[in-house]
Amino acid sequence: MEYRKLGETDLAVSAITFGAWAAGGWMWGGNDDDAAIEAMKTAHDMGVTSIDTAPIYGQGKSEELVGKAIKGIARDKVQILTKYGMRWDDNKGTLAFKSKDNDGKDIDIYKYAGKESVISECENSLKRLGTDYIDLYQIHWHDMTTPIEETMEAVLRLKEQGKIREAGVCNYTAEQMLTAETVIKLASNQVPFSMVNRGIEDELIPHCIAARKSILAYSPLERGLLTGKMQPGQKFGEGDHRASVKYFKDENIKRTNDFLTRIKPLADEKNATLGQLVIRWTIEHPGITIALVGARNAEQAKQNAKAIEVKLSGEEIEFINTQLNDLQIVG
Template sequence: MEYQKLGSSDVSVSRITFGSWAAGGWMWGGTEQNDAVGAIHASYDMGVTSIDTAPVYGMGLSEEIVGEAIKSLPRDKVQILTKFGLRWDLAKGEFSMKTKDNHGHDLDVYRYAGRDSIIRECEDSLRRLGTDYIDLYQQHWPDVTIPIDETMEALGRLVEQGKVRAAGVSNYSVAQMQEAEKTINLVSNQMPYSMVRRDIEADVVPYCQANSKAILVYSPLQLGLLTGKIKPGQEFGEGDLRNGHPLFTPAAVTRTNAVLNKIRPLAETKNATLGQLVLRWTLAQPGIGVALVGARNPEQAVQNARAMNFQLTFEEIDFINKQLAGLQA
């Protein structure tokens, strides 16, 4: 496994980080057949020491699962990355979405990052996680109803109190990062990025490279699309966020699979799966430090970690890039 230092902090994380969104069930069609604790332990055994979660994943369930998993692991050898700023239990801030919890109950989710709310969220997360500090605390989404300096002052207070080791953001634009930096030293920005979603290369990546900020990318396998296992016309259950997603239309899946089939032979020469090749390519891109990858069971977790078992040459990366030309959504 390879490890990445987060900005100017003393926090280092595994470049493959366990993403526990799916483990919480929310927007992934429930938690059936979910062995997330076993998956986290299998990841750790493979050198994946970092776990990314959030309160809204399963409305607390994902953090509780992570808390259960780390009970038997040495706390100083594990990095917990969680978030704040999405409230489903408080109607304040900017309305974000209508959704359902894992029991099918309707919920409204709000982006809210007021000072008191952040302090409360941190205490709730610490309780669910069963720990007294968070290694990286990230604002989940920007909140246009609260000045960024108020949010960052509250985050800074948590750092001063020792409850948070390093401060980060997620889904922040360059302008928002610049505004936040007037108040606090951010070490990272967590953004969506994949072979078919590369827009951050235009601005966020250059900014973070120039200012020594780590980029953590989520959905590097594009919700499973880039594993090559999705078939055109495949149906997803109610509550699954791939249901109706533009990248999962029959035409889009057919187009993506055609490109994946061109690079599949390269994966085979590496004794790797297509998904592992995609992850290795992702981490070879300039400025991309960490890939968050989900797993619902130990087998998937081990497969994800094995993406670090091989390297790609410049020529192999160039070959993949040529196949991807024109595919970006």
């Protein structure tokens, strides 16, 4: 495995980090708890020492499963990345969207990051995770009702108390990052980035490179689309959010598969899967520090970790990029 420091901090995380959204079941049509825990343990055995989670993933469930998975592992041998700022148990802030929990009960999700909320969320996360500190604490989404400075003052207090090691953000613009940094030094910004979703290339990546901030790319496999295992007419289970996402429209699955067919010979040449080739391309992309990749079971976790063994030359990356430039996503 390769390990990379976040921003200008001393916090080193695995270049392939375990993304634990699906482990919470919520918005993924449920999950198998034992399989999720085994996936995390297997990933760690393969050198994936970092796990990214959030309270909202299963309304605490993902964090609880992470806590069970890391139990017995020396605390300095694992890095816990979690978040705050999305509440299902309070109605302050702004309504983000309506959803259902894992039991099918209606819930309202709010974006809220007032100072007192950040402090209490951290305490709850520490309990669920079974630890006394969080390595990277990230705001999940910008809360328009709370000044960024107020939110970051709470995070600074948590850092001074030793409850978190470093501060990060998610889904922030470059301007929002600059505002946050008037209060606390940021390590990173976690944002969506994949071969079919490259919107951060114009502004955010150049900013982070210049400011020496890390980018944690989430959904690098575009939630399974870039594995090549999906076909037009794909059926998703009840509660699976992908059914309403544009990338999973039949026409876009077809177009993506046509692109993947063109780069598959390169994957075959390297004795790698398409998913592994995509993960490697992601962490080789300028400005991208970490790829967050989820796994439902131990075998998927093992295959994801092995992506680190794929080596790409400059010419091979250019070949992939050339093929990618012909891919147009519609809708």
